[in-house]
Amino acid sequence: MKPTIITVLTLAFAVLFGSCNDQSDSPIYGNWRLEKYNCIATSSYGLTQVDKNENYVLQLDNTGVFCFTTDCNTISGNYEMGKTTLNFSNVSFTEKACEYMLVEESIKSNLPSIKSYEIKDDLSLILKDEDGHILIELIKL
Template sequence: MKTNILTAIMLALAILVGSCNAPSDNALYREWRLEKYNCIATSSYGLTQVNENCNYVLQMDKTGVFYCTTDCNTISGCFEKSKNALKFSDISFTELACDNMIVERSIVYNLPCIKSYEITDDSILVLKDDKGHILMELIRYDLPDESLCGKWQLEKYNSIVITSNELTDINEESDCVLQLNNTGFVCTTDCNIISGNFVEDNYILGFSNISMTEKAIEGIVSCDDMELERSIEANLHCVKSYELKNNTLLYLKDIYGHILMELTKQ
């Protein structure tokens, strides 16, 4: 009887040790942001750093389907995994004409060559070929702080026509709202729309791919010279961090900690 119990305990321990050595499925099934990649324009296995203003996100789904969104195109397909082995297949690629598609084409080239993966500290994912060379390095991509997401009313801003660090009050007749969510941001004013992407991590905040409509509407003070929109656009490019007070007051700051925009939660 004691022998049977001892055997059962040893078997359970063996299963436990085996499961600890294998990466968790849940650790792989999430969104990952590309940091470095094997570029098709270079001949070595040295990795190329992704431009900090670009956002390439690989989403691995439990159904065995993956999506990779870039600044211009979408790459999708299927994948299979077994312990550390990983294989991508049925890869498709939208081919919108963009200024620079070297990263997208490198990703499409690398994915079929991937044979294994490794996750470190539940936050760094490396994808390797059959010889163990790293083809892509990604970091865990978490959704923005839930308290940051939502609609924010702009109250004060750093005006591009004023040289001091004092903030300018929004005209009480104007309505300017910044909406943040996990797909990006949209800022609506009385006459124009500013939109793009943003990345947030532990109070570090950066906006990218910023675009703006440029409609000047006579009779609306804030639209006559578009000073407000141009100031917002300039400020967003400079935002590096944020401060949130009581989940109702949001400060967007530059690299020196100067407040560029002050907003209240709607």
């Protein structure tokens, strides 16, 4: 019996899409809104609350690529994660001159220091440095 073209195409699509990582593979994948961050203008690990009118979003896809959009610029690059480890690399950003850039400068400064993550109640993403200090807190969109 010869396979029909529809059977062959169906099998090809099943193999193609079945081999890709699904967005549901890890709860870390998706869009996260910045809530608090470690501000570079202060010398402590106290977190600064983001104004509710601001919309800073971190997108983590299932291929190891991230994009962090701010009011003015975009920060992007790669990330690698384990069960609780998280490392950002190849970080690049646009350099538009903006009126208020402290938040995005803090994010750019914090990303290379992030070494682990924690997800609370599937709604909060906590990013920490190697000593366990919280650098960034986000909520699921």
